[in-house]
Amino acid sequence: MTNTKATPSTSLPKEEHIEEIVSSIGPKVKELRQEQRLSLQQLAVKAEVSAAAIHKIERNDMVPTITTLLKVARALDRPVTYFVEGAGDRPEPVAFTPASQRPALFTPHAGLTLAGISGPYAPFRSAVALATVDPGANSGDKPLLHAGEELVFALEGKLVFDIAGTRHEVRKGDALHFMGDQPHHWVNEGKSKARAVWIALRDS
Structure with a gap:
């Protein structure tokens, strides 16, 4: 007798999972910027990206290119993976600074x-x-x-x-x-x- 396992209800089809990750980039950028008390202009200067572009990213009006995302991630002191990982994949709150x-x-x-x-x-x-x-x-x-x-x-x-x-x-x-x-x-x-x-x- 074959035992088939049901797919967990929390699993997402591949397309939906990708969409979820993409749609979470903007809120993550905005949350980090506000937590670090940076204005749009200040983050723009640090990241060498226009304030208008960052505003569009935060509102999910624009999907950043990998180059733009790398610049924003560096300015916010995060690895780029922080913006494209699932909520369950986030590392423990431990930081080591050589x-x-x-x-x-x-x-x-x-x-x-x-x-x-x-x-x-x-x-x-x-x-x-x-x-x-x-x-x-x-x-x-x-x-x-x-x-x-x-x-x-x-x-x-x-x-x-x-x-x-x-x-x-x-x-x-x-x-x-x-x-x-x-x-x-x-x-x-x-x-x-x-x-x-x-x-x-x-x-x-």
Whole structure:
């Protein structure tokens, strides 16, 4: 007697499976961009892809070419397989960053260089970087305001933070931890570079 096994109800025909993967690319791009607090224009600059194209991809109005997808994946610190794998195939939330492969993180502030030492902003809730701040570099004319927390641990040099009107001088070995919804500003007032471990923790 032959025993035939029923096809599991969760299985999809090949054509539907491909369509599911293609239709999931846009939402994944949008979710990562928002989690990393990047505007369309900022992601466009990082990926060297037009903001209009990224907007169309996120809305599923356009299927990206492999070249475009590779650029976007690199900008969002993801392997391209992240965008074309099934939900059940996603890796465990473990990230190892070799010292020689720290990714350069996007920052709009001139004179600030960030080398990532944490995993991607999803599925984790924090982003950690080795920050190098040139003499005179600062966070801009307008106070910064955002959700979540920041923690800065100085490795060398000195950074000056103004948080809600209070001045904090952060020198080697000092740490400063604050909520981002307070108006804040930072500057390197010294004549040499400052280095720090900089941690950003989102609120959810």
